[in-house]
Amino acid sequence: MTRSAYGEIMVPIAVVKRGPGPTVLLMAGNHGDEYEGQIALAKLIRTLEPEQITGRVIILPAANLPAAMAGTRVSPIDGGNLNREFPGNADGQPTSRIAHYIDSVLLPMCDGFHDLHSGGASLQYLPFASMRHSGDAELDKRSLAALRAFAPPIAIIWAFSGAGTYAASAANARKVANLGGEFGGSGIVDRSGVALVEGGIRRFLAHFGILPKDAAPPAAGSPRLMEIKGKHYYVYAPDHGLFEPAVELGQDVAAGQLAGHVHFIDNPAREPVPCRRRALGRVERGDCVFHLATDLKT
Numbered sequence: 062m063t064r065s066a067y068g069e070i071m072v073p074i075a076v077v078k079r080g081p082g083p084t085v086l087l088m089a090g091n092h093g094d095e096y097e098g099q100i101a102l103a104k105l106i107r108t109l110e111p112e113q114i115t116g117r118v119i120i121l122p123a124a125n126l127p128a129a130m131a132g133t134r135v136s137p138i139d140g141g142n143l144n145r146e147f148p149g150n151a152d153g154q155p156t157s158r159i160a161h162y163i164d165s166v167l168l169p170m171c172d173g174f175h176d177l178h179s180g181g182a183s184l185q186y187l188p189f190a191s192m193r194h195s196g197d198a199e200l201d202k203r204s205l206a207a208l209r210a211f212a213p214p215i216a217i218i219w220a221f222s223g224a225g226t227y228a229a230s231a232a233n234a235r236k237v238a239n240l241g242g243e244f245g246g247s248g249i250v251d252r253s254g255v256a257l258v259e260g261g262i263r264r265f266l267a268h269f270g271i272l273p274k275d276a277a278p279p280a281a282g283s284p285r286l287m288e289i290k291g292k293h294y295y296v297y298a299p300d301h302g303l304f305e306p307a308v309e310l311g312q313d314v315a316a317g318q319l320a321g322h323v324h325f326i327d328n329p330a331r332e333p334v335p336c337r338r339r340a341l342g343r344v345e346r347g348d349c350v351f352h353l354a355t356d357l358k359t
């Protein structure tokens with residue numbers, strides 16, 4: 062903002078279109094340090110040909126470009142967390158303007174939207190795709206059908222609304238069937254996460270009739286449907302220190318089971334503090350160390 066007075070941020074966007082038909086927006090780089098979606102969408106831009114499709118695919122592989130270029134969760138230019146900026150402001154800071162463009166220009170064109178995330182530098186996930194309850198049963202039905210079509214091994218339903226400033230909140234307000242998902246994390250690139258995104262987005266496009274069914278790889282099986290019911294599914298560090306997990310990612314756990322201990326390296330004689338209710342090694346009080354999901358009863 063200081064370096065270039067009239068400078069513009071050239072956020073890359075690709076549109077592949079053939080004839081009338083549905084429109085889907087595929088987005089990654091909402092958080093800059095979440096890489097699997099960015100890679101999969103860059104590959105899709107180079108390989109998707111107009112003659113393969115019916116309708117329109119809009120691809121935004123690095124939505125918060127300054128954050129993606131810096132490999133950081135939020136923008137180094139204005140400190141903006143794009144996924145807390147929706148619906149955005151046309152006259153705001155750069156991150157808020159990006160949110161405003163997605164919400165007011167792109168989403169109104171769309172039948173479907175996928176916002177691809179990962180755990181970033183501070184979280185590690187088993188790859189999963191997800192949807193968030195909107196309060197509109199008809200819209201939720203459309204999003205759930207798209208989630209089943211994406212066919213991840215684990216499908217999570219966020220059964221609480223969360224902040225109203227997510228990209229998902231904007232898509233829900235626009236009545237666009239939408240998915241999210243966390244396809245890796247820990248600041249690395251998870252090969253299985255990239256493969257899941259690459260296959261899943263083709264099945265997602267086929268679900269909307271944009272790609273023929275035989276242009277999408279078959280699903281490995283039916284997803285394990287799980288839900289996250291509220292903030293009580295999150296486990297927080299009770300103190301600062303080094304977190305030693307007591308359970309593995311993806312392990313079945315019971316209520317009240319020990320999650321790990323926080324060790325005090327500056328005072329090794331002090332007994333570690335148990336944490337009951339991973340990714341970050343060094344934790345501060347209030348950091349999320351685990352979050353949980355339960356099988357959805359259908």
Ligand SMILES: [Zn+2]
Pocket residue numbers: 091092095178179181
């Ligand atoms: Zn994210």
